[in-house]
Amino acid sequence: MPLTRRHLLQTAAAAGLAPLLPRKLIAEATLGTGLLTTVSDGNLVLPGDFIFAGMPEAELAAILAARHIDRQRLTPECNVTLWQHGDQTVLFDVGAGPDFMDSAGALQGNLEAVGVTPDQVTAVVFTHAHPDHIWGLLDDFDEPVFPEARYLMGRAEWDYWWDPATADSIGAERQLFALGARRRMEAIEDRIERFEDGTEILPGLTAMLLPGHTPGHMGFELRQGGEQVLIVGDAIGNDHVAFARPAWEANSDQDPELGAKTRVALMDRLAREQVPVIGYHLSQGGMGHVERAGDGYRYVPL
Template sequence: MTLNVSRRSLLALGAGLGASTMLGGTAVARAPKLGTQTPYWHRFILGDAEVTVVSDGPLPLGPPKGTFVGIPDEDVRKMLSDNFLNPDNVVLEQNSPIVNTGDKLILFDTGMGTSKAFGPTTGRQQKSMAEAGIKPDDIDAVVLSHAHIDHIGGIVDAGDKPLFPNAQYYIAQSDFDFWTDEGKLGSPLKDFVVHARKNLLPVRDRLVFFKDGQEFLPGVQAMAAPGHTVGHHMFMVTSAGKSFAFLGDLTHHAVLLLEKPLMEFSYDTDPKQAAQSRVKMLTMLAANKTPIMSYHFAWPGYGHVAKTGEGFHYYPEPMQMTL
């Protein structure tokens, strides 16, 4: 059978398919690609409080080898790839909840600040807050889970001026003493100590030390979970009978350190103590079905943990887009 195709029928077909495609060219959309992303904040209600999660940006750790230890490296890589995660670059988030109780505006942890020790994608907390409509001057309290570089780095700007001029700052005294000790400036911890001193010493007169179990702000209770640092704490945040636990760095990864919670993390001051704190606290949270927010889980880091096998499983909470 001979198929006769006229020039007119080709043009008609080209109008439907895109003439450039018919002629071997590349089709061009009517609108250009935008190259922009949604603002890096999310808001939800907790009892009578309003919680806004702001990001300091992704924090890439690089290959897991040497960072996540205690099981064979190939098993770590398989855990990542089995969960559709890059086995060659472990990327953490940095999720800070800002809780508006109606009486106080409370920020938990402050990100990397001006340090680019983990690359150029960190240090956007102030930008995220601006996108969310929150002014640094309005922050009443800054609560610090511990004094590591990625949690206290955003207290001061590049000129060492405090970014939250009206806030009081809350931290465990043991962590403050450990990480601001100038005697450690000659040790492998030097970079962390320099950064802690840069951020914590300018607000030393506004620091308040909390104790394990203390409700040091209305609806905010400290819960000691040592090991990652000597004074690492997590916090139970409660309003009108609703609660969530801000984990700080109880666990850095929603797969590796949950499925195998006794795996060790090289940034822990005492990895074995950290693993025991992790199992103890996650067991309690899973048994009580307490919602959690993890500083380093995938954005925005809010969900539940459940006991499973030798470890735990994380169930992210769907983001509610209406308040």
């Protein structure tokens, strides 16, 4: 997956607001004859315990200090993957939209800054239905932002969030996640295409079940011209503790034990096969590869 360029995109330059808004890092690479771009939706602002609660504090502190990570406050990037090949313009997830966090919801403006308008998107593929991945589906009038797109989600993930019982069983801190997901899914109920693990859902794009973060969380293996990349969503949720200690259970996963098992197997494959990876919350645009580092791993941005 050769890197073609990495540049800083000023989202409001055209509006004359460049000095007022932060720049967003965009990573871009070719894959075969297609183009992969990560487009920023902004970032989240999270308490450290959202991920770190229950981890061994002394060892955790050393890992975070080495990477200059604040134990109390995290600001992970949100990197939406854009795949352009021939007449296909595919988005993997749609960001948070305007209703989740003030620091996120920048996808539409950043898409337009890289030359893509919402009506040009031919397919939206969801990794999972957490707010920062699906709440950007609707506009202010509750209409789909991407009117010409096909919508695709793994069957297990769709069924989980569609079930009315999920809002009662998911826990109070995530109940709003379930209600928000259901509202957006209702808007595309008659257009959704559901698929199973291992299905080639688009040419060269194969679904890969990576459960734990959510019950039906999907990753995707994209192959073109003898090259491949794994789009892993939140199966690897950060580039610090998830790499250093992938077997540690993360509080951000809905099933922490299963999430850790999935992460360990995924890290092993990425390092062993040297397959490039794109992660939704990985830093510097989210594109890179995985190297072994002692008894853990290291993320190496492209």
